[in-house]
Amino acid sequence: MSVTLDSLGTCLQGLWPAMLYTCSRDGVPNAAYLSQVEYVDPTHVALSFQFFNKSRRNITENPHALVSVIDPDTGQGWCLRLHYQHSETSGPLFDRMAWRIEAIASYCGLKGVFKLRAADVYEVLEIEASPEEQGGALETPTRELVAPEVFTARALQDLCGRIQSADSLDVLVDSILEGIEASFGFRQSMILVPTEESDRLVTIATRGYDVSGVGSEVPVGVGIAGVVAEARKPIRISGLMRGMLYALASKRAADNPDAYPPPRIPLPGLQNPDSQLGVPLLVRDELVGVLCLESTAPYRFHESDKASIELLGSYLALAIQNMQWQERQGDAAGDAAGATADARPASAGTRKRCEVTYYESDECVFVDGEYLIRSLPARILWRLLREHSTTGRIEFTNRELRLDRTLKLPDYKDNLESRLLLLRRRLEQKAPQIRLAPRGRGRFALELDCTVTMSSAP
Amino acid sequence: MIDAELAAFVEGGQSIHVSTCDAHGRPHGVRGVAARADAIAGHVDVYIADIAYGRLRPALESSRQAAMVFCRPTDDRACQLKGAVVSVRPADPSERTMAREQWDGFMAALDGIGISPRMADRWPWWPAHVVRVQVTAIFEQTPGPKAGAQLS
Numbered sequence: 001m002s003v004t005l006d007s008l009g010t011c012l013q014g015l016w017p018a019m020l021y022t023c024s025r026d027g028v029p030n031a032a033y034l035s036q037v038e039y040v041d042p043t044h045v046a047l048s049f050q051f052f053n054k055s056r057r058n059i060t061e062n063p064h065a066l067v068s069v070i071d072p073d074t075g076q077g078w079c080l081r082l083h084y085q086h087s088e089t090s091g092p093l094f095d096r097m098a099w100r101i102e103a104i105a106s107y108c109g110l111k112g113v114f115k116l117r118a119a120d121v122y123e124v125l126e127i128e129a130s131p132e133e134q135g136g137a138l139e140t141p142t143r144e145l146v147a148p149e150v151f152t153a154r155a156l157q158d159l160c161g162r163i164q165s166a167d168s169l170d171v172l173v174d175s176i177l178e179g180i181e182a183s184f185g186f187r188q189s190m191i192l193v194p195t196e197e198s199d200r201l202v203t204i205a206t207r208g209y210d211v212s213g214v215g216s217e218v219p220v221g222v223g224i225a226g227v228v229a230e231a232r233k234p235i236r237i238s239g240l241m242r243g244m245l246y247a248l249a250s251k252r253a254a255d256n257p258d259a260y261p262p263p264r265i266p267l268p269g270l271q272n273p274d275s276q277l278g279v280p281l282l283v284r285d286e287l288v289g290v291l292c293l294e295s296t297a298p299y300r301f302h303e304s305d306k307a308s309i310e311l312l313g314s315y316l317a318l319a320i321q322n323m324q325w326q327e328r329q330g331d332a333a334g335d336a337a338g339a340t341a342d343a344r345p346a347s348a349g350t351r352k353r354c355e356v357t358y359y360e361s362d363e364c365v366f367v368d369g370e371y372l373i374r375s376l377p378a379r380i381l382w383r384l385l386r387e388h389s390t391t392g393r394i395e396f397t398n399r400e401l402r403l404d405r406t407l408k409l410p411d412y413k414d415n416l417e418s419r420l421l422l423l424r425r426r427l428e429q430k431a432p433q434i435r436l437a438p439r440g441r442g443r444f445a446l447e448l449d450c451t452v453t454m455s456s457a458p
Numbered sequence: 459m460i461d462a463e464l465a466a467f468v469e470g471g472q473s474i475h476v477s478t479c480d481a482h483g484r485p486h487g488v489r490g491v492a493a494r495a496d497a498i499a500g501h502v503d504v505y506i507a508d509i510a511y512g513r514l515r516p517a518l519e520s521s522r523q524a525a526m527v528f529c530r531p532t533d534d535r536a537c538q539l540k541g542a543v544v545s546v547r548p549a550d551p552s553e554r555t556m557a558r559e560q561w562d563g564f565m566a567a568l569d570g571i572g573i574s575p576r577m578a579d580r581w582p583w584w585p586a587h588v589v590r591v592q593v594t595a596i597f598e599q600t601p602g603p604k605a606g607a608q609l610s
Contacts, residue, residue, distance in 0.1 A: 033536065075580060077489070
């Protein structure tokens, strides 16, 4: 074959749906859209088998197939003449294809509906250009579809420089997102970390959205971030493939509007993202977090960026984990400061009244009737406010929180620093009259510009 | 078999794919440009650019069977019509405007889902051949669990 499969990587992104042509044993033709054509090796591709349909029946009778794909960079169509070889229902190839389908389905609220039954492997016998879909190098570089390579060594170097100068987790996560915009050009991004519950992620930093969304939660296995956390693999989604499923998602949502109740804090996101990338932040198999990037450009993340994305994820994970350790190291120093800084009055300010309510059964805090936060950060805030109201203390240490059994921190890897960061950011957004101000490593002060009235409810 | 709604859909400027099977049992497929449906006669005329028709012709002449998929890019609603090829002729110049309107509709739909129509700038659509297919079966083709279900 004159054109190699390796040169058609961009055609397999899913921006244009591929078309699969088959014939029955008695020669009746059939054409059907295909959700995925996956590169296997220079002479093989795998096609997604999701539904028992005519194409699938034809292939069991007659192994000849033709797939047409379109290069999103040039508009050139290509026909791949295929011969069915075998089906895989487990292993790396199957997992790669299944996770992508799962991410898209989950994004549309259809988790479990669009299961990959098998990755059908075909030998590529011939590749020829489709004359009716003539492409060519487009003259103008301004065309949106031709996105430049993103994760260049230079850009990665720039990002590393920014990260190295961060001196706290707070600064670090913001530096990462700022750096991603400055170095790679992605304006919309977010970082999520695991909560103390094993099945959830919580957003601790976002950039580029109208609403911050810090504190929003995602179940593991739901949405691109949740599926990345579950799969622990980077997942990339381009354009139409998601769109194909979206139509069905809308229908299902209309049929059963109660199936997906709105979250307390909506996850930020573009209304119509055309490209999404989720990267697991892993250190020796431990999930430190998930980085999600979005773009309105339909085809933004290149095949060739894959290795760089994985490398970037590892580096960011190490940076975040290292910063968490460093902040934990400050616990000892914080001991003394916490013991002496007692009974100082809170800062004066305008002294408005502020009503804080703790709901015990839900373990969540409302400020002036509005939801603030739940779970461990809520327990921490309630504990700090109670302590302040009874003793007048304003300075606290991470260490004392860690030792307080009533807070029910996990014994192992409690991620207290990221919980405090989350609490601090939610307060900045929703109740700026209550602040947690850093006082050096492992210490912070509760600053109140209001008179707090506390109440609890079952 | 072809009702007014289906006829309007087929003629609505959709993404069109036409396929057939050669004597060796190998499938062939090309992109179509436009279509006209005759609900009373039960046939569909599908317009295929000459450059593509040349590729389909040997198989089409040997099998005389065709399948056509019509898909609306904006919501992925799709159907497949199958049947026997009853005639093939070069498209008449008087049909060019109709074909152009449908082709432009398809391009506008691409634009609507974020794909620049400029990507398809070079795709030849005229002159064309017209393949008349007497429709014998219609199938749901919208992606999902019901894709492939026979509608009539």
